[in-house]
Amino acid sequence: MSSSKFVRRALVGGALAAGAALWAVRPRSFGDKQKHFVPSVPEAWYAHRGLHDAGSGLTEEYAVESAAYVALARSMAIKAGYGSAAESGPIAPENSLASFAAACEAGFGIELDLQLTLDGQVVVVHDPDLMRVAGDPRRIEDLTYDELTRIPLFPAPAEPGDAVAHPLPKSQMNPPLVTTPDAAPDGYYQHVPLFADVLRVVAGRVPLIVEYKFDDNAAWDERCDELMEKGDELLRAYDGAYVIESFNPRAVDWYRQHRPEVCRGQLAEGAPVSNPGAWAAGLLAFDWLSRPDFVAYDWHGGNSPQMRATRALGATAVSWTVRSSDELAECDDWFDRHIFEAFVPRR
Incomplete structure (x- = not known):
C-alpha cells in the first residue's frame, strides 16, 4: 500500500471513530427537551447526602475546613428542630432527616x-x-x-465530625452476630429514613438531585424495576424541583422511556482500562442509551475529552464531590453545578 493511501485510510478511520465517539456521548437533543418541556438542573449548591455533622467526607484530609461545615450542619439542624446544643453525639448524620432539614435551613440543594x-x-x-x-x-x-x-446512625461513642461509625459489638465476627434491638434506643438519634418522609421534610424548599442506587450497575432485575417504579411514584406526587441520576444507564434510560419530561443525569467517573465496563462508562460510552440532560462526573475529570465534548454538545456538567475550597478552585471552570461536602462554599 502506498503511503498516500495509508494516510487517507487513517484519516477516514479517525474521522469515523471521532464521529462515533461524539454520537455516543451526545446528550438529549434540544428539540426533545423542548418537546417535553424539560427543566434544567436548578442553579444551587447541592449538599452531598444532606448537610451532615457525621459521615461522608469528614476525614482528616479535610479537617481544615470541615469544622466550620460541621458547626453549620449542627446549628441548622437545631434550628430546624432536631437535637440540641447539649447533644454530645452527631445530630445530623449523612442521609438523615436532620441532615436534609439542615440543608434546607441553610438554603442548599440536596x-x-x-x-x-x-x-x-x-x-x-x-x-x-x-x-x-x-x-x-x-x-x-x-x-x-x-x-x-x-438502628441509630452513628451511635455512641460517635462524635460530631466522625467519618465512620464505631463497629457494634460482635459486628466483626465471622459470621457477624448483630441483631436488631426489640425497641428503639433511649435518647435522641437518627435512622435511615423513608424517601416519603424526606420529601415531606424538604417540601419543595430546595431542589433535589435524586440518585437511584444499585449494587451492580451492569445488571438489571425485578427489584431494579421495583425501585424505579416506587421511587418515581413518590416523585410524581411531590410538589418541588428535582432531577434524577444514576450510575446505571438503564435507570436513566428508564426515565427516558417512562418520564421524558424529567431532567435526567448520567453519573460517571474515570476508571482504569483493567475494568472494561467501568472504563467505558467513564468515557460516557453508554450515553447513547440514556441520552442524559446532564452528566455528573467525578470532579477530577471535568477537563477530560469526553466531558468537554458532552458539555459542548449541550449537557450540563455537575461535579461530585467537591470537599474543599482548593478542589473547587481546581475544577470550577469545567462544571456548571457542584455537589459538595466538608466545607462551606461561598455563595
Whole structure:
C-alpha cells in the first residue's frame, strides 16, 4: 500500500471513530427537551447526602475546613428542630432527616440516594450495608424499614465530625452476630429514613438531585424495576424541583422511556482500562442509551475529552464531590453545578 493511501485510510478511520465517539456521548437533543418541556438542573449548591455533622467526607484530609461545615450542619439542624446544643453525639448524620432539614435551613440543594428494603420500602441511604454509618454489617436489602427505625446512625461513642461509625459489638465476627434491638434506643438519634418522609421534610424548599442506587450497575432485575417504579411514584406526587441520576444507564434510560419530561443525569467517573465496563462508562460510552440532560462526573475529570465534548454538545456538567475550597478552585471552570461536602462554599 502506498503511503498516500495509508494516510487517507487513517484519516477516514479517525474521522469515523471521532464521529462515533461524539454520537455516543451526545446528550438529549434540544428539540426533545423542548418537546417535553424539560427543566434544567436548578442553579444551587447541592449538599452531598444532606448537610451532615457525621459521615461522608469528614476525614482528616479535610479537617481544615470541615469544622466550620460541621458547626453549620449542627446549628441548622437545631434550628430546624432536631437535637440540641447539649447533644454530645452527631445530630445530623449523612442521609438523615436532620441532615436534609439542615440543608434546607441553610438554603442548599440536596443530593441523596435511594434503595429498597427487604419489605420493598424506598429508603434514603448510600451504602449497600450499614457498617460505615451504623457499625452494623447487615445489608439494606436484608432489613425491613421497621428494623431500620431501631438502628441509630452513628451511635455512641460517635462524635460530631466522625467519618465512620464505631463497629457494634460482635459486628466483626465471622459470621457477624448483630441483631436488631426489640425497641428503639433511649435518647435522641437518627435512622435511615423513608424517601416519603424526606420529601415531606424538604417540601419543595430546595431542589433535589435524586440518585437511584444499585449494587451492580451492569445488571438489571425485578427489584431494579421495583425501585424505579416506587421511587418515581413518590416523585410524581411531590410538589418541588428535582432531577434524577444514576450510575446505571438503564435507570436513566428508564426515565427516558417512562418520564421524558424529567431532567435526567448520567453519573460517571474515570476508571482504569483493567475494568472494561467501568472504563467505558467513564468515557460516557453508554450515553447513547440514556441520552442524559446532564452528566455528573467525578470532579477530577471535568477537563477530560469526553466531558468537554458532552458539555459542548449541550449537557450540563455537575461535579461530585467537591470537599474543599482548593478542589473547587481546581475544577470550577469545567462544571456548571457542584455537589459538595466538608466545607462551606461561598455563595
